[in-house]
Amino acid sequence: MKHKISLIALAVVLITACSKKKFEHTEVTDVADFPKQLVLDEEDAGDLEDTDKASFEIKLTDGIDPTGTELAGKPQTLGSAVTVQFKLKDAEGFATWSEYIVGGTAFYEVDDCTTSEDLGVDLQFTLDLATGIGSVIFPANVSSIELELELDPTIMDDAVENSGDRGFTFALTGIGTTTENLVINTDIETEFRVYDDEKVFGGWAADHTNATELTNILDLFAIANHDLAGLTASEIDNIEVEFAFDKFKLLLTLVETETVDNCGTPEVVNLEIEVEGEWEDLTGDATTGDAHFIVEREEDNGFITEVEYEGSFERIGNTLTLTLTGTDDDAETNELTLTLTR
Amino acid sequence: MKHTQFYAVLMMLLFPVIGFSQRVLIVGKVTDQETRQPLSGTLISVQETGNGVAAELDGSYQVIVPPGKYHLIFSYTGFQTDTILVEATEDGSTIEFNVRLKTQNELDEVIISGKSTALNQQKSADNIKNVVAAEQIGRFPDPNVAEALQRVPGVNIERDQGEGRYVLVRGLAPKFTNVSINGEQISSPEAGVRYVALDAVPADQLASMEISKSLLPDMDGDAIGGSVNLITRKALDSLWRFSGSVVGGYNALMNKPNVQGSLQMGKRFGKRQQFGLMLNLTHYHNDLGSDNWERDLNGTPETEDDVLELRDYQLTRTRSSASATLDYRFNKNNEIYFRGMYNRFTDREWRRLYAFVPEDGEVERELKDRFEEQVISSFNLGGKHIFPKLRVDYEAAYSYSFQDTPYDYSVNFVADAPSTVDFSNPDFPILNSATYLDNTLYGFDQFEVGNTFAKDENITAKVNIAVPYFIGTSKGELKFGGKMRMKQKSFEIEQNIYEGMGNIPTLNVFEGGLLDDNYLGGRYELARAVNMPTFVDYFNANPAQFELQIEDKAIDEALESYDAEENVYAGYLMTRQTINRLTLIGGVRYEYSSVSYNSSDVVIAPNGDLREILPVKGSSNYGYVLPQLQARYALNRTTNLRGALTWSYARPNFDEIIPAQEANLEDGEVSIGNANLLPVSAINADFMYEKYFGDVGILSGGLFFKQLDGFIYNRTDFNQPYLNDASVLVDVTQAQNGNTATLFGVELAFQKALDFLPKKLKGFSVYANYTYTMSEASIQDRGENALAGSFESISLPGQTTHLGNAALMYEQKGFFVRAALNFNGSYLSEVGATADYDLYVKNRMQFDCSLGYTIKKKYRVFAELMNLTNQPFESYMGKEENTVQREFYGFWMRAGLKFDIQ
Known part of the structure; x- marks a missing residue:
């Protein structure tokens, strides 16, 4: 009898051991649940010292095309608009934001010949020139928007060879409340450089x-x-x-x-x-x-x-x-x- | 007499339906008088006619004779021969005789029965084969079937992490050997291939293993190297019988324990013991690892630019298995059965890797963490019926296997860290790098997240009908049958690669997990690697910093996924004729295969962009006529001479035949499946001498020769215009049929108690075998400057010149100790684009040891020590001095209790 009890116990242990067990591990977010990403276009911007504008592009990264047609990915859009916050920082060559920046606007391209401004769509661009902090609406059904800062062309345009760097940095800082599965990349920053036309530029x-x-x-x-x-x-x-x-x-x-x-x-x-x-x-x-x-x-x-x-x-x-x-x-x-x- | 022989031969040629009239069926069971265990393989010969049959696994036998008086001689190696007079007068009647044989000597019966069962089955077999019984398997420290098979003459194995995985029979690669469970081929859980990783099957699940080296017409013809049949247990006793083991062990490299347990229980029920039930459970848990360095040749003579990889593996493997056999005997002549087997093998692997790239001044770090589950299952439902004038057996079988990798994570970091590597020391390259241990230097590179699912499903049905006949008193048997197998195989993959898009911290922030402070014996220092849960937590919390590489995902998933269907239809006709001491078996088998498949072409444009992914589908059909001839001549009751001339073939792997192409025009490399690829066909000639010793032993020697036509190898044609874009020159790699290859071998085996030694040394015995093979295969010249129509010779992949086992045992008064050596010479493992890239596995000799003590025949305590000399796995490329891998596993051991009680 003792034998049988022991053997039955052994059988139970073996059956338990044979049961499905995949060992502990931390599951990575499923690709289907991976959030959409708002990012700043990585290319550094810049222009000569007499330029009157600086442009920055905010975009959604491409997503998988469920139809399989766009093999390299398909531009994504949002179902509902979200507020994007940004910040200007690291000013060089000028003292205050209001000294160099005189205004700004935001728009998106509807097609090669039409922008949202042409259609009267307001992306509610704001910029506090005291702090360099601003915001803009990233609308639904759009894959990228462009921010254009209006610059005073006389501030940097001089006739001397400047020894230091001049320009500023544009960075995204956050998004407003949204029901979208959306994240914003705040690590990417774009540096707007002012080229000295007394040099090679x-x-x-x-x-x-x-x-x-x-x-x-x-x-x-x-x-x-x-x-x-x-x-x-x-x-x-x-x-x-x-x-x-x-x-x-x-x-x-x-x-x-x-x-x-x-x-x-x-x-x-x-x-x-x-x-x-x-x-x-x-x-x-x-x-x-x-x-x-x-x-x-x-x-x-x-x-x-x-x-x-x-x-x-x-x-x-x-x-x-x-x-x-x-x-x-x-x-x-x-x-x-x-x-x-x- | 001469007339009789003439007619017998004529019978074989013409299969006439004559002599099927009056007969008497004699049936019974042969058992050990003391233990009541069945003696399968007992040779039952009819003195008056010279005809003979062998007892089946459960000891049962059937002899058909014309009415008359006959002396039946029961001979079983290790037991006293018994003769019984039978009076068979009534035509159409069935007579039952159960026979109990006595042992010849005083050796332990339990030990004898295992070896002797196998040897008697081997002796009485119609074809050339080795039979290894469970007791014999248990005598060696081999936890899985692949490792148990390495002890068989002519069998080599490929290992993974030190554990046996694939079998190579008679110098031929794994794809030339088919693997069956209970007589029916099993599906392969791995993607793309047909062969089965046998580390998934625990050795203690089996009643025996049969390794057929020559084919009979009623066997599947796709086995050039051999055919391995794994036979599960069956209930034999009227009382509950429990046997099993409880084992614990230790892995020296990882300093971790391992555990194993097994339980077999079986009983026959009913007044006539008509219903049998056998259950078998095993589980094995092993924590193991390896220290490994690898060299990636950069293809130029400047070896200082070769990449050195240091790989530190940590693994947890489990092997679980359950099998059941239910059989019901309606009477002596009618039986139905169900056999099921389920094997689950899991493999959790952590790989911590350094790659030193001197040319770029970089060091790459990787942590791979993946879990893999392999399931191999097999279910057979069939019946056997014996009628006075014919014998019928039939079976429906279902085999389902899969390999599920639910997660395969790999995270890479890279540092600007100059290094130099001196490979002049082929054992351990000399590494110089001042900063490679500083984890703060390593920046994030990429994170791969994958999962795959490969499945293979076989549905099989077969029927065999045997009709006995006589020519005079010479008994013969005409047998015919048919079989169909429907196979469905597929592979699904999801592969996501993420690159960084922000300020992801350096490696030191994620470090954790195991740190090997004695890597390769302390020759190289390692820093702590990434701890995967820490990194995954960061990834999940910071998705904005990671960008999915959509194009790479599309490429990887399209390239590897496929589904295929293969239907095989077979029929055969054969006859078996006994003429005194000569048994002739001849016949022909026809197998027709129909394959269809779906996959994708992937083309990467010259500018590096993904150009297109196109669906591709196709099909192929082929048929083979396979004549098979076997002869066995019994010089006396203990000695056989055998000869065989057989035809066989081996199907291409699915990943070779599916014509999907991977065209990377940017790199100028294209690999294309070959829909026109033909199976490898072979003519095989075998000769064997077998001398069986009365004290349970064998001396055998044999020769074998194989001629293979169209053997398959990967060929690269350099600088070829690309199919759809002739202005682009590419190197095209494709599996192709080579020319003729030949393989010649000598196989020797010796197994015997050293009874000539003085009485004090009584108990020593030897188990040894040696196989010599040589091969030559002709392929088109390789290399950029190869001339069309010129050829070069290589050896066949997998063929090793020298292969063998030697074991010395001492068994006395319940105590036993065994030292075992297993040796394989070097062999070509992969055919490269040129001879400089041919990959060879170096020779290896493993030393294992086991000892134990049997208590009251029911219990045995034992200990086993494996790989005591820490033999590494080594490989080289092109030349022997170009060592490209050395992998060390340390030694491991286990100890425990085995029991066998009623």
Whole structure:
């Protein structure tokens, strides 16, 4: 009898042990319950010192497209509007918010030609210039809104080479009460930088009528954009080079024109060829330094090839001397010097 | 006599329906006189005709003779041979004779019965096979079926975390061996493959294991290496019989205990003991781990850029199983049964990883935490009926297996931390990194949250009909049957990858959990890793800081998920003819397979964007005619000569045949399933000599040769124009049929009591086997500069030249001690894109030891020590000096009590 009791006990223990057991762990929020996220567009903003506006984009991150059509995700919207709070901070180059900022507005794009302002929709933009704290309504059925601060262009626009950084930081701080499953990312901040046009920043013109200058430009940048190869001076209207904090851009405007649809109005515009790169290492706000940027070239079969430019720049007065060598996987240009003016 | 033999051979060829007239059925049961245990495999031969049959698992036998007087000879290795005179005069009648045999010597009967049962079944089998009984399994410290199988001649195993998992029979990869429970193939819980991870099945669930190395026409033909059949227990006694074990143990690497318990109980009910019930429960809980370093070759001669990974594993595994057998005998000739088996294997794994990337000056850290549950279940409902003029058995079977991974979390951090790694020391690379232990340097990289569910379902029905006949006094049997199996297999996956979108704290904020302060014997220092619950709490509380990678999710989920259906229809016709000492079995089997599947193509554009995910579906059909010939010649009652010439094949895995493509045009890499892939077909020749010893032992030696046509390997064609975009050149990897491969082997086994030793040393015995194999496979030249139409030779994946076991036992007066060695030589594990990337597993020898003491035949206390020499798992790539992995497990032990009471 003792045997049987012991064995029955053993059986019970074994059956219990065999029962479903998945061991303790902390469950991650199911992807279906993962909240929508309001974030600030991560790209740093900036403009030359005479600019009269600063823009910031607040958006919802993309979500899974339940139909499976948009494989990379589909823009999400809210079912009901929510108030978004933001804050301006870290002012540099000016003393008070009211000194540099004279107003602001918020809107969203309905389509390429229409904004919410055109429809008379008020996003109730507020900004306390004493504290830099403000708010705006993020409406339902919209995936992003844009905030545009109106700046006084005279405050920063001087004729001296400024030694320190100038600008301010825009940050989201919270959202109002909502029934949405929504969170706001308060970690991402966007820095609006004021570029000193006494330094390298801003637009520079190249003299395309100068045969040497044109040849250098075309030789240097044709490996980044094959459309440049074989152009002649007579085909070119003008060439401009722009330096921003993190971007390099060559804009070549052709004489040839085309008619485009500008929100229902036909408009004749010149054709443009663009070469845009990201600075790897623009040495500060100096007037002289190293140049290092990378341009992505899209091949006919879709591959992306990186073209790397390295060299130096030096600004003396209204002349910028840019010396560069371009390389990709297969080719390398000679070291060529461009002389730009403004 | 010559005429008789001629007619017998003619019978085999033409299957004439003659000689089915007058006969008498003699039935009965053979048991051990002392223990009343059935003696399955007892050879019952008819002296006057030379015909013979073997007793079944429950000791029952059936002999059919024409009316007359006959001497039935009952011989069972280790027991005294008994002869009975039977007068069978009345045509169509059934005569019953139950026989009890006496042991030959004074050895412990319980010990003898296990070994002798197996050896007698092996001796009397129609084909070449090894039979391992439960008692034999219990003598080695092998907790799961894979590990028990490693003791069998010609069987190698692949391990996972030191525990046996897959079996490789006669030098062929796991996919060449089919695995059955109670005679019917079981489904595989793993995605994409057909073979079964046998660490899910506890060894003590089984009554015996049969490893068939040559096929009969009534066996499934998709087994080139061999066919493993796991047989569960059946009630045999009229009294309740309880047996089982209570075991506790210890893992030296983890300093943690393990526990195991098992209970078997069975009884036959009714006045005629017509109803049998057997229940079997086991549970095993093990905390284990491993210390592992791996090397990721960067593909250039500059080894200083190779990545070193330090992997510290912590695992909790459970193995639970329940089985039941219910059988009902209406009478001596009619029986129905139900057998069910349910195995559940769980594996909780924490992997703490460092990856030193000298080229980037970075060190990556990962914590993986996942739970995996595997269930393998099998249910068989069938019957056996013996009529005077025919024998019928039939069965419906259902097998359902799944692998459920409800959570698979992996969080990665990365630090700018320069390091150098010197791989000139192949045992332990020399690592130099000043800052890698500083957790404050590690920033968040990504968090992966996944879950998967793979399932495989088989519904099978089969029927076999055997018709005995005589040519003169030579008995024969014509057998035919049919079978159909409907398989449904699928894999579902959810994979969510989150990247950071804010100021997520550094690793030190989340650290916790186990810290291994003696990693790889203290050769490398580790810092505390991420504690997953701490990180998950943070993730759940701060979702705004994490961004779901929607495109990656779409890619991962589309790439891996699939569903497939496979229907197999088979029929066979065979005959078995005994002519004095010669038994011939010949026949032919036809198997037709129809496969259909659904999956997805995923194309990533050259610019890195996801271009498209397209549904893909397809189907394929194929049929095989498989002639099978077997011969057994009994030189005397203890010696057999065997020969076999058989045809077999192996189906491709689902992940090889489903033509879904993963095209990453940005990286120039494409892998495509191959819908035109054919099964591997094989012709097998086997010869075997077996000498059985009266004191329960065996000396056997055999040769085998296999010629495989179209064996499957992964081939990479470099710089090929991509299908839909010819301007893009890609490296295309696809499973393909190779040319011919050959495999030759020699198999030797010796098992015997060393009774020639002086009396004081009586009790020593030896168990040893050795298998030598060599193989050569021809494949197209590999590499970027390979010429079309040129070929190179490789060895077959899984084939090891030397393989063996050696065990020395001492058993006396209830005490036993056993030292066992298991050895496998190095072998090619994976065929790489070029020979430089071929992955080899290094040779390994494991030393285990067990000892115990039997008390009053009912109880046995025992202790077992495994991997006493801390043998690592090692692999190398291309050349032997390129060691790419060394994984250490430490030793582990267990001790407990086994009981067997009525």
